[in-house]
Amino acid sequence: MRDEDKTKQQLISELRQCREEFKKFAYIVSHDLRTPLINLKGFSAELGFALEIVQSSLDALLPHLDDSQRPAVTTAIREDIPESLEFIQFSVRRIDNFMNAVLRLSRLSRRDLKFESLDMDALVQGVLETLSDQTGQRQVEVKVGTPLPTVVADRDSMNEILGIILKNAVVYLDPGRPGVIEVGGQRNANETSFFVRDNGRGIAQEDMHKIFEPFRRAGRQDIPGEGMGLVYAQTLVRLHGGSLKCASELEVGSEFIFTISNEITQGGDDAQ
Amino acid sequence: MPSEQMVTILVVEDDPGHARLIERNLRYSNIANDIVKLTDGQQALDYLFGEGEYKGARNYSSSLLVLLDLNLPVLDGFQVLKRMKSDDRTKHIPVIMVTSSDDTQDVSKCYELGCSVFLTKPLLDYEQFSEAIRKLGLFLSVVKVPQGG
Numbered sequence: 001m002r003d004e005d006k007t008k009q010q011l012i013s014e015l016r017q018c019r020e021e022f023k024k025f026a027y028i029v030s031h032d033l034r035t036p037l038i039n040l041k042g043f044s045a046e047l048g049f050a051l052e053i054v055q056s057s058l059d060a061l062l063p064h065l066d067d068s069q070r071p072a073v074t075t076a077i078r079e080d081i082p083e084s085l086e087f088i089q090f091s092v093r094r095i096d097n098f099m100n101a102v103l104r105l106s107r108l109s110r111r112d113l114k115f116e117s118l119d120m121d122a123l124v125q126g127v128l129e130t131l132s133d134q135t136g137q138r139q140v141e142v143k144v145g146t147p148l149p150t151v152v153a154d155r156d157s158m159n160e161i162l163g164i165i166l167k168n169a170v171v172y173l174d175p176g177r178p179g180v181i182e183v184g185g186q187r188n189a190n191e192t193s194f195f196v197r198d199n200g201r202g203i204a205q206e207d208m209h210k211i212f213e214p215f216r217r218a219g220r221q222d223i224p225g226e227g228m229g230l231v232y233a234q235t236l237v238r239l240h241g242g243s244l245k246c247a248s249e250l251e252v253g254s255e256f257i258f259t260i261s262n263e264i265t266q267g268g269d270d271a272q
Numbered sequence: 273m274p275s276e277q278m279v280t281i282l283v284v285e286d287d288p289g290h291a292r293l294i295e296r297n298l299r300y301s302n303i304a305n306d307i308v309k310l311t312d313g314q315q316a317l318d319y320l321f322g323e324g325e326y327k328g329a330r331n332y333s334s335s336l337l338v339l340l341d342l343n344l345p346v347l348d349g350f351q352v353l354k355r356m357k358s359d360d361r362t363k364h365i366p367v368i369m370v371t372s373s374d375d376t377q378d379v380s381k382c383y384e385l386g387c388s389v390f391l392t393k394p395l396l397d398y399e400q401f402s403e404a405i406r407k408l409g410l411f412l413s414v415v416k417v418p419q420g421g
Binding site for chain 2: 031034035036038039041042043045046
């Protein structure tokens, strides 16, 4: 028994160390990559300024060129250089988005959690209000199974978790049928679980693994998004000693269920 | 002491690209000030105190303004700032932090140590950064900084 305890302690400490190293790695990578990226962004903008100067005097310049040179110079200055610059700038923006997401993830996992008793009815209402523009436009019916169980958790994290899941439920509704979203919860012996169920477009079975992977998205890519929402939500749920799961059927709807450990005590950090 | 002496701008930045972008944008505002580029924290202190490769130069006595990065080799920006602000010869010199960090802890630490302004190099808003540096240049052409002792 004592040996078992020792191994368990060892494993926990190794896990903690791994987590620390990952956080540091993510932070360093995203910070250090910024330096060369600032140069790419800065000097491509500088090239843009220089190009404007050249472009503005192109008409005056062209009559001095041979007929054979004129088309190539015109194409280079009016089309090729601006297009190349646009591709560079577009790519820099993409890399920047990736890095900011990695940085945000690393910041989420080192967040200081303040555990307090939360009135989940009020919290869900608050989140729904932030989505009222989207739910109003789509005429969505939202049914909340009140009273939802109270939990001891970090308020900001709960707002974010529910914000991400509810927003997904709303934006991925099927415009072909009236949207219905149900929210409910239940307190069990060791954990409290919450679900968000929708009758939206659903996720194909073979795409299911993608939704919790960073930068990957499932299904049609017609809604803007970076493919990180559920990754953030999962990280935050895990910080509460819980898990986030999804059950879904294509063209029928999805259900997201997350749990929060009941072991967390107000002001404590038992889940960490 | 000549009161109309033009401010020398010390750019302490280890990345040559960043240093050049800062220099270009300062020049766009048509300033004629000397711009001295240094690449690590130790070099910056040596320059300021006339030590090491700058022995005998006594640069703290001239009219200076420092643009300081945080992540620097040998001595980092915090160490340079701390040393400058704790020495009577250099504590009057305005220091503007120009860094890619936007970490709130870094920002408050620099202000606590006595920096004048904290500027972030924003990735997506290079135009904004460029504008800020140009205006800084314009500002420097009329600003007065204390003379060294």
